[in-house]
Amino acid sequence: xxLEDLIALTEAESSQHAEIEIRVCTxxxxxxxxxxxxxxALEHAxxxxxxxxxxxxxxxxxxxxxxEGPLVSxxxxxxxxxRVPTLYGKVDAAQAPDIVTSVEQGRKSAEALHSIDPxxxxxxxxxxxxxxxxGIVEPERIESSIALGAYRSLHRALHDLSPxxxxxxxxxxxxxxxxxxxxxxxxxWATVAKMxxxxxxxxxxxxxxxxxxxxxxxxxxxxxxxxxxxxAIAAHAIGANQGYIYVRGEYPIAISRLDTAIRQAKRFGxxxxxxxxxxxxxxxxxxxxxGAFVCGEETALIHSIEGLRGTPHPRPxxxxxxxxxxxxxxxxxxxxYANIPVILREGxxxxxxxxxxxxxxxxxxxxxxxxxxxxxVEVPMGVPLREIVERIGGGSPEGSSVKxxxxxxxxxxxxxxxxxxxxxxxxxxxxxxxxxxxxGMVVMDQDDDMVGVARYFMNFCMDESCGKCVPxxxxxxxxxxxxxxxxxxxxxxDDLVTLEDLCDxxxxxxxxxxxxxxxxxxxxxxxxxxxxxxxxLIEFSGPPSSAVSSDPR
Amino acid sequence: xGTRATPERSQTADGSAHPSGDDRFRYLDAAMKRHRxxxxxxxxxLHTAQELFGYLEPDLLRYVARGLRLPxxxxxxxxxxxxxxxxxxxxxxxxxxxxxxxxxVKGADALLGVVEQITGTHPGMTTADSRISLETARCVGAxxxxxxxxxxxxxxxxxTPEQLAERVKGWLDHGT
Amino acid sequence: xxxxxxxxxxxxxxxxxGQTLLEAAREAGISIPTLCHLDGLNAVxxxxxxxxxxxxxxxxxxxxxxxxxxxxxxxxxxxxxYRKQIVELLFAERNHVCSVCVAxxxxxxxxxxxxxxxxxxRYEPQEPECEVDLSHERYGLDHNRCVLCTRCVxxxxxxxxxxxxxxxxxxTHCRVITDLHQPWGDASTCTSCGKCVMxxxxxxxxxxxxxxxxxxxxRETLHALILAREEKQWLV
Numbered sequence: 023x024x025l026e027d028l029i030a031l032t033e034a035e036s037s038q039h040a041e042i043e044i045r046v047c048t049x050x051x052x053x054x055x056x057x058x059x060x061x062x063a064l065e066h067a068x069x070x071x072x073x074x075x076x077x078x079x080x081x082x083x084x085x086x087x088x089x090e091g092p093l094v095s096x097x098x099x100x101x102x103x104x105r106v107p108t109l110y111g112k113v114d115a116a117q118a119p120d121i122v123t124s125v126e127q128g129r130k131s132a133e134a135l136h137s138i139d140p141x142x143x144x145x146x147x148x149x150x151x152x153x154x155x156x157g158i159v160e161p162e163r164i165e166s167s168i169a170l171g172a173y174r175s176l177h178r179a180l181h182d183l184s185p186x187x188x189x190x191x192x193x194x195x196x197x198x199x200x201x202x203x204x205x206x207x208x209x210x211w212a213t214v215a216k217m218x219x220x221x222x223x224x225x226x227x228x229x230x231x232x233x234x235x236x237x238x239x240x241x242x243x244x245x246x247x248x249x250x251x252x253x254a255i256a257a258h259a260i261g262a263n264q265g266y267i268y269v270r271g272e273y274p275i276a277i278s279r280l281d282t283a284i285r286q287a288k289r290f291g292x293x294x295x296x297x298x299x300x301x302x303x304x305x306x307x308x309x310x311x312x313g314a315f316v317c318g319e320e321t322a323l324i325h326s327i328e329g330l331r332g333t334p335h336p337r338p339x340x341x342x343x344x345x346x347x348x349x350x351x352x353x354x355x356x357x358x359y360a361n362i363p364v365i366l367r368e369g370x371x372x373x374x375x376x377x378x379x380x381x382x383x384x385x386x387x388x389x390x391x392x393x394x395x396x397x398x399v400e401v402p403m404g405v406p407l408r409e410i411v412e413r414i415g416g417g418s419p420e421g422s423s424v425k426x427x428x429x430x431x432x433x434x435x436x437x438x439x440x441x442x443x444x445x446x447x448x449x450x451x452x453x454x455x456x457x458x459x460x461x462g463m464v465v466m467d468q469d470d471d472m473v474g475v476a477r478y479f480m481n482f483c484m485d486e487s488c489g490k491c492v493p494x495x496x497x498x499x500x501x502x503x504x505x506x507x508x509x510x511x512x513x514x515x516d517d518l519v520t521l522e523d524l525c526d527x528x529x530x531x532x533x534x535x536x537x538x539x540x541x542x543x544x545x546x547x548x549x550x551x552x553x554x555x556x557x558x559l560i561e562f563s564g565p566p567s568s569a570v571s572s573d574p575r
Numbered sequence: 576x577g578t579r580a581t582p583e584r585s586q587t588a589d590g591s592a593h594p595s596g597d598d599r600f601r602y603l604d605a606a607m608k609r610h611r612x613x614x615x616x617x618x619x620x621l622h623t624a625q626e627l628f629g630y631l632e633p634d635l636l637r638y639v640a641r642g643l644r645l646p647x648x649x650x651x652x653x654x655x656x657x658x659x660x661x662x663x664x665x666x667x668x669x670x671x672x673x674x675x676x677x678x679x680v681k682g683a684d685a686l687l688g689v690v691e692q693i694t695g696t697h698p699g700m701t702t703a704d705s706r707i708s709l710e711t712a713r714c715v716g717a718x719x720x721x722x723x724x725x726x727x728x729x730x731x732x733x734x735t736p737e738q739l740a741e742r743v744k745g746w747l748d749h750g751t
Numbered sequence: 752x753x754x755x756x757x758x759x760x761x762x763x764x765x766x767x768x769g770q771t772l773l774e775a776a777r778e779a780g781i782s783i784p785t786l787c788h789l790d791g792l793n794a795v796x797x798x799x800x801x802x803x804x805x806x807x808x809x810x811x812x813x814x815x816x817x818x819x820x821x822x823x824x825x826x827x828x829x830x831x832x833y834r835k836q837i838v839e840l841l842f843a844e845r846n847h848v849c850s851v852c853v854a855x856x857x858x859x860x861x862x863x864x865x866x867x868x869x870x871x872x873r874y875e876p877q878e879p880e881c882e883v884d885l886s887h888e889r890y891g892l893d894h895n896r897c898v899l900c901t902r903c904v905x906x907x908x909x910x911x912x913x914x915x916x917x918x919x920x921x922x923t924h925c926r927v928i929t930d931l932h933q934p935w936g937d938a939s940t941c942t943s944c945g946k947c948v949m950x951x952x953x954x955x956x957x958x959x960x961x962x963x964x965x966x967x968x969x970r971e972t973l974h975a976l977i978l979a980r981e982e983k984q985w986l987v
Contacts (some may be wrong), residue, residue: 051717054730088719091732233675233714271622271659272715312618312657314921315713329617331656331918336796336814390677390718397719428676464676464718478679482713488656489899489918489925491797493833496840499923500874520873527836530809531799633931646940647930648917655919655932 023291035169040078057092063118083244175366194370196382201355204448232431235462238356242276246283252359315486334534377403430459433539435546479543494537675714677721772812791977854954886936903947
């Protein structure tokens with residue numbers, strides 16, 4: 023494979039474009055709402071009308087507005103060559119003939135179809151960098167990815183840039199880890215690159231375990247080659263020849279598409295030995311998780327790849343020095359790798375002008391909960407939470423109002439509605455006792471009880487604690503019991519003090535990030551909704567909880 | 576403990592039936608061979624074993640331990656660490672209620688209560704007639720469609736207690 | 752070998768490069784409480800009792816190598832508070848009624864509680880269902896007393912080389928197990944060497960039929976064995 027071959031493939035692929043392209047979402051969300059049977063119905067309808075040569079049916083990835091699935095987009099070439107997409111939601115297989123009819127007659131939409139404005143607020147306020155090809159590219163066909171520019175950045179990295187220059191580009195872009203903590207990616211790469219030459223590994227953390235988060239799943243299901251390309255560029259930059267992708271066992275579609283993508287890339291010579299006629303070799307293997315949230319923690323993830331119990335070990339030493347089988351290992355999350363090809367393509371400076379001073383680029387969020395429009399959202403860093411919740415998500419459904427937004431999953435916190443003008447940045451969210459996390463965002467309304475939410479997350483952490491260190495193993499059990507008692511109105515003021523003391527212990531004395539952040543949901547709800555706790559204590563004599571506003575004043 | 580060159584394996588190399596009379600062991604052997612009997616392949620091999628046999632019983636774990644030359648306690652320790660591995664036979668049908676955050680705020684507790692009430696069983700357990708296994712999932716990643724219930728591997732979104740009751744009762748009544 | 756100078760509780764001490772804070776402090780006569788640590792076994796940093804404040808960070812002293820000019824505090828109020836909480840959590844986790852335990856008077860958890868001044872429990876006892884395994888002809892296992900320090904797992908793997916023990920389950924459901932979670936007496940890998948019993952800090956692993964006063968965990972024999980293995984030194 024050489025650059026000319028990529029170009030030839032691109033040309034061959036675009037010459038195959040049909041006059042009318044019908045794209046159907048085949049990401050997990052839409053598949054669960056029946057997009058598979060819809061595709062066969064569309065195939066039949068196209069065949070019945072004899073439109074086979076005019077209409078191309080494409081199985082693509084996530085089109086973002088998951089609550090309206092299954093989603094279908096119809097793209098018709100106009101005389102000037104531009105394509106105007108029409109988007110339909112909640113399409114039933116029985117409606118396939120209607121879609122084909124509207125396509126055939128060139129009408130925008132048939133009456134029975136639920137059409138969605140692709141320029142509506144959900145889409146108009148987003149900015150696509152990582153998701154630029156999601157919902158356009160066909161995840162199971164490498165040709166389709168190549169036609170949209172996949173592996174060009176890898177070619178450039180191998181032929182025009184030295185490993186040090188790649189690291190420099192990533193550093194200058196200001197990209198920070200998208201897995202949660204926001205560690206500067208360039209610095210991590212530079213550390214591993216500086217380790218003495220020898221066996222090194224590149225690992226992609228695709229163990230997206232936060233309940234309520236599905237960004238990484240969507241990226242893997244929709245555009246897997248982008249992640250593979252990012253990993254290969256990283257391997258070149260740090261001097262690794264072996265990569266692992268650690269995927270959650272709960273994501274069968276992502277696993278199968280990654281498997282396909284790896285095999286196709288190997289066949290095309292884009293993974294394996296002597297990539298792009300260089301001396302660079304890079305092999306990628308999949309490792310499938312088996313249901314343990316703690317394996318998202320990097321030292322636990324390493325143990326799990328090694329076939330051990332997924333218990334973390336204290337850092338230092340960091341995986342950058344001593345990771346898989348004791349060798350220097352670079353671990354980044356899916357979205358971080360997905361940013362790499364575009365940084366090399368458009369340049370570090372282009373990337374760095376998106377976002378804010380401290381947090382560059384865009385961030386993908388999974389918006390869900392008590393919200394009108396839920397789905398996948400990509401926005402520049404620094405936009406206020408309100409923009410995401412109210413403009414893009416459309417706010418709470420009729421008859422309810424937003425009470426809080428939970429970010430960062432079990433390691434994060436609840437941000438009250440009054441603070442929705444907070445910009446989404448690593449530092450500003452941390453200042454509120456939450457975290458950016460991997461990007462799960464769950465909206466809660468007035469019916470959601472914050473003590474119950476805290477108890478829910480503590481139950482999660484208790485179940486997911488690996489059991490190695492005492493504060494996390496035994497502390498989360500006791501915190502869960504205390505929260506349960508508070509929720510049931512059986513706790514005293516002393517119990518609340520004991521709970522806060524335990525938060526302090528578990529946060530500071532636990533061995534790994536899971537334990538250290540387990541108290542966050544309690545601490546943040548105590549901070550902003552303390553009254554909901556206090557009003558339930560036995561000694562409480564004030565007005566009942568429902569009559570009290572959640573205003574922290 | 577047995578060594579790597581167990582007679583079982585040498586006999587299956589030519590593709591003949593496995594001496595245990597159970598051909599599934601041939602596939603398991605092939606999976607271990609593909610990973611070159613490396614101990615770090617344990618979790619991958621356990622996935623294969625569970626796919627083939629439905630659940631991991633002690634003899635199967637012992638077989639894997641022997642194949643990968645690992646101490647049995649290590650194999651048991653690893654298998655029980657990960658919640659996707661199961662050690663008892665499953666029912667004919669599996670109903671998995673997602674308890675992720677989005678599903679939680681959209682009423683997953685109520686859904687779980689409905690199934691528990693109808694089947695008289697709890698998460699991780701199977702009904703006495705082996706018809707339905709009830710499970711919970713941490714998040715199946717389809718939060719946009721919360722609340723989610725998975726019926727025999729098929730993800731169904733925007734579930735209501737009524738729809739759920741109908742599905743589960745259907746399984747109990749007809750076994751289909 | 753390079754020597755590092757550091758300050759521990761305001762006292763200047765010197766330590767060899769590569770030593771842990773715990774070792775260096777103990778050599779200087781400064782005692783830091785530990786539970787999962789046992790000399791001669793790989794440290795795991797799991798009990799968190801040996802946490803110290805080093806240059807403002809909380810670090811497990813059993814795993815942290817000494818560094819030049821490190822400023823270490825081992826006895827701050829905060830550390831004492833955390834240690835007390837951890838011991839209380841352990842007491843609430845299983846059933847540690849000392850008066851009926853074979854290790855009464857020879858139990859490290861009991862000593863820690865006395866040393867740290869734990870006189871009552873703030874936490875509700877978890878009261879899990881725990882079995883007692885008396886299937887082995889010489890030894891017994893009482894899960895009620897287990898603190899999951901994993902000394903038995905490590906001594907069996909690292910010193911005896913049998914790897915009969917491991918930890919099964921997760922979180923609060925963790926249990927030490929032999930082979931495939933079968934009765935200890937049926938575990939074919941067990942060599943009945945007794946090192947696990949020697950290493951156990953509480954009454955979880957014990958000699959069968961011994962009375963309370965006899966049930967001293969023979970730590971000295973174990974240390975002699977470890978020394979013989981590591982340094983090729985035999986104490987005859």
